[in-house]
Amino acid sequence: MSEQNAHSSLIPSDLEKAFIPADYETTLYRLWENAGTFRADPGKGGSPYSIMFPPPNVTGTLHLGHALTFTLQDILIRWQREKGANVLWQPGTDHAGIATQMVVERALDKEGINRKELGRPRFIERVWDWKNEYGGTIIQQLRRLGASADWTRERFTMDEGLSRAVRKVFVQLHEEGLIYRDRRLVNWDPVFRSAISDLEVENRETKGSMWHIRYPLENGGTITIATTRPETMLGDVAVAVNPEDDRYTSMVGQTIILPLTGRRIPVVADEHSDPEKGTGAVKITPAHDFNDFEVGKRHDLPAPTILDESACIWLDEIRAELADHAGISDIEFVQALEGLHRDEARKKIVEKLEEMGWLEKVEPHVLQVPTAERGGAIVEPRLTLQWYCDAPRLAQPAVEAVQSGEMVFEPQQWENTFFAWMRDLQPWCISRQLWWGHQIPAWYGSDGKTYVAETEEEAQKKAGPSITLTQDEDVLDTWFSSALWPFTTLGWPDRTEELEFYYPTSTLVTGFDIIFFWVSRMMMMGLHFMGKVPFRKILIHGLVRDEKGQKMSKSRGNGIDPLDLIADYGADATRLAIAAGAGLGRDIKLGRTRVEEHRAFITKLWNASRFLQMNGVKPNPGFNPSAVQSTMARWILEEARKAVTQADAALEASRFDEYTRCCYNFVWNIFCDWFVEFSKPTFRAGGVEAEELKAAGAYVLGIILRMMHPVIPFVTSTLWEKLGYSGPFGTDSWPEIPQIAGAEDAADEVNWVIRLISDVRTVRAEMNVPPSQKAPLLLRDASEKTLERARKWQAAIDQMARASEVSPLAGEPPKMAAQLILDEATIFLPLEGVIDLEAEKARLQKEITRLEGEIGKVEKKLGNENFVARAKPEVVQENRDRLETFQQELAKQKTALGRIS
Numbered sequence: 001m002s003e004q005n006a007h008s009s010l011i012p013s014d015l016e017k018a019f020i021p022a023d024y025e026t027t028l029y030r031l032w033e034n035a036g037t038f039r040a041d042p043g044k045g046g047s048p049y050s051i052m053f054p055p056p057n058v059t060g061t062l063h064l065g066h067a068l069t070f071t072l073q074d075i076l077i078r079w080q081r082e083k084g085a086n087v088l089w090q091p092g093t094d095h096a097g098i099a100t101q102m103v104v105e106r107a108l109d110k111e112g113i114n115r116k117e118l119g120r121p122r123f124i125e126r127v128w129d130w131k132n133e134y135g136g137t138i139i140q141q142l143r144r145l146g147a148s149a150d151w152t153r154e155r156f157t158m159d160e161g162l163s164r165a166v167r168k169v170f171v172q173l174h175e176e177g178l179i180y181r182d183r184r185l186v187n188w189d190p191v192f193r194s195a196i197s198d199l200e201v202e203n204r205e206t207k208g209s210m211w212h213i214r215y216p217l218e219n220g221g222t223i224t225i226a227t228t229r230p231e232t233m234l235g236d237v238a239v240a241v242n243p244e245d246d247r248y249t250s251m252v253g254q255t256i257i258l259p260l261t262g263r264r265i266p267v268v269a270d271e272h273s274d275p276e277k278g279t280g281a282v283k284i285t286p287a288h289d290f291n292d293f294e295v296g297k298r299h300d301l302p303a304p305t306i307l308d309e310s311a312c313i314w315l316d317e318i319r320a321e322l323a324d325h326a327g328i329s330d331i332e333f334v335q336a337l338e339g340l341h342r343d344e345a346r347k348k349i350v351e352k353l354e355e356m357g358w359l360e361k362v363e364p365h366v367l368q369v370p371t372a373e374r375g376g377a378i379v380e381p382r383l384t385l386q387w388y389c390d391a392p393r394l395a396q397p398a399v400e401a402v403q404s405g406e407m408v409f410e411p412q413q414w415e416n417t418f419f420a421w422m423r424d425l426q427p428w429c430i431s432r433q434l435w436w437g438h439q440i441p442a443w444y445g446s447d448g449k450t451y452v453a454e455t456e457e458e459a460q461k462k463a464g465p466s467i468t469l470t471q472d473e474d475v476l477d478t479w480f481s482s483a484l485w486p487f488t489t490l491g492w493p494d495r496t497e498e499l500e501f502y503y504p505t506s507t508l509v510t511g512f513d514i515i516f517f518w519v520s521r522m523m524m525m526g527l528h529f530m531g532k533v534p535f536r537k538i539l540i541h542g543l544v545r546d547e548k549g550q551k552m553s554k555s556r557g558n559g560i561d562p563l564d565l566i567a568d569y570g571a572d573a574t575r576l577a578i579a580a581g582a583g584l585g586r587d588i589k590l591g592r593t594r595v596e597e598h599r600a601f602i603t604k605l606w607n608a609s610r611f612l613q614m615n616g617v618k619p620n621p622g623f624n625p626s627a628v629q630s631t632m633a634r635w636i637l638e639e640a641r642k643a644v645t646q647a648d649a650a651l652e653a654s655r656f657d658e659y660t661r662c663c664y665n666f667v668w669n670i671f672c673d674w675f676v677e678f679s680k681p682t683f684r685a686g687g688v689e690a691e692e693l694k695a696a697g698a699y700v701l702g703i704i705l706r707m708m709h710p711v712i713p714f715v716t717s718t719l720w721e722k723l724g725y726s727g728p729f730g731t732d733s734w735p736e737i738p739q740i741a742g743a744e745d746a747a748d749e750v751n752w753v754i755r756l757i758s759d760v761r762t763v764r765a766e767m768n769v770p771p772s773q774k775a776p777l778l779l780r781d782a783s784e785k786t787l788e789r790a791r792k793w794q795a796a797i798d799q800m801a802r803a804s805e806v807s808p809l810a811g812e813p814p815k816m817a818a819q820l821i822l823d824e825a826t827i828f829l830p831l832e833g834v835i836d837l838e839a840e841k842a843r844l845q846k847e848i849t850r851l852e853g854e855i856g857k858v859e860k861k862l863g864n865e866n867f868v869a870r871a872k873p874e875v876v877q878e879n880r881d882r883l884e885t886f887q888q889e890l891a892k893q894k895t896a897l898g899r900i901s
Contacts, residue, residue: 097477098192213225263323
């Protein structure tokens, strides 16, 4: 169903003085949705075009990153609908395991209820209650943005259908040896007491200390290590030195008596140790550092854990190895540390080392501290038994699909990032110690065996009736279920009509930050289970920054709520500003000023439409663009045809900024500024030419509404209805304009008039000629063709260039005149008696002197290497922009002075 039919209840009527978005947006959207305008139907014909939502967290609210991603997707979706494609925009939300559990736990805390006391089943009930009450917030907000998704197909990653698919995938991958249990290091949140993904960890720069500690060698002497984490020395299993470091060559293979614990540990040679950093000797604690874990594997070292799940000292795995060594160890002190939080234990250990004489020195040190994005806990590398997915094996088909061009990154340079990540893949930890999520379909039997099955009944059947089963309490990483999103949302494992028709999907629109976490995993799973890529094109956009190019943050106070922008300026203006800044691979500068500027465009389009309506311009179903006779009609039709071609090509290339720019330029600079203005005398005169021009104007306005509908759907739909257009709109309605006979000659003529008027306006502005003051235009060396054009367009030139006359120059040119060149003709603008030429020369010279001074100041600043190196990048760029502006203005002022000197 077309959007025209969707809001046919609106009666064509006179346009109000101004377009008030709030008066139309909610009503229009409700009409579209109720009419099924956005519904996908695989059986209705047309080529498939599908996009999957990057499912926002169910806890989320709309932010500018969402507004960017979903605006770009909606533009593509609406454009393809107009082009007659069979479109599916698949919506849905992600259950967001740790984020949602945290929200509900905090709500329970306020009620004085502890999650563990409540118990898992009742806690899960509370989460579902929360989800049902609050989980749809972002979906409603996306409607306000104008997102035209098929909401009847909305999915949730914990839907029963998707849960069934998750279990099937887990079981199959386990049977294929691609899912297994292993004891490895993970990012551990000691407050939430769960493994978390790399994406949920952010490194925060923190001022700390570097402690230099002397470790005694058993055969005499010491080796000094430098560490930022003295508390983990309790779990040291070696000291590593670089095999090329001559300072330590003789020590390799010797034994160290570890201070405090008295344990014997070796000195090993390993390239992990950097001779240029610290002392060149590093302590190796495999259970508490990712690099140390790899060193431990290379040297077959043990990996004792000395911190429990809440980051408190835990001695069980080293207790038996504590040994008395006079002056080196203190077993009672170490045992007294048990149960202390790592921060408190660190203080006591440092104090004890200093007391015993093993602390050599302490230096201030800036370090990157891994911090849980949600909750803010300092993340601990922790050695635990978890479920893993063999990502390296699954990755190879995805790499090959990108290399072969089956999947294409735009911009292409992101392929290099993708390949780099794929080369460095580690096994993927897919288990989380949470209650909210897809519980792992594995059961531990009383016989000590593990049974993996899609249901407990199947597991029991595998184990036998005499075996008691207990399901694994962990849940799957949220990214596991979202990796299956492109095919599970379409009904897999069932072979549905939607799955057959819309998979592989057409385009994925997302940010670069989740290429590894989500995009690559969808590739792996799609190829493994469907045998086909999940999408053809991966469109990577940048970040939204403020108008100065700074990253938006709470600390800077420069964040903007897109809902505020929509409330103040309308969804169309917000979308238009976003699209206008969305250059391929570039970050977007966005602020209220930019949105306000684009609201001005909406106003311009509305006002032009209102003017045309008031002058009797209305849709003519019988209008034949190929039959137009007048120069103006041929010109505007040809300009519209070129604009549509450029807009279509820009969208085909995913260049939203170019699409917006060509639409903006055509509507504002050509249709409104020139066509409407040129038409005024003709409209007033009436006659056959006026009627043709009205019909052509209505036709082109209809083209504009259809061409810009993907980016500004509300105002275009409103104008389409109120102006009385008929036929499809929003569906099967992308404009097509035939080649116009005589268009080239018409364009040459009209563009000559435009250049003449524009150049005269420029000169008048440079010379400070008052708008009320008319002046003659005198043409020298003009051809007969030029003179004929000047006579034909006399009325328009008089009105728009403020010319008292346009005529051939008779005799010598006036002495006090500005001049300009237009093709073969020289045009003189007499200024005697119009302005004070001497005063104008003085003014221009003064302005030139001022600008040269400003340029000198900025060039001096930018020539200072210290300034460029130390100033904030945005400040340096601001100075470069100022220099460019001053230079451009100087050139203009010199040109103006040259015209009258």
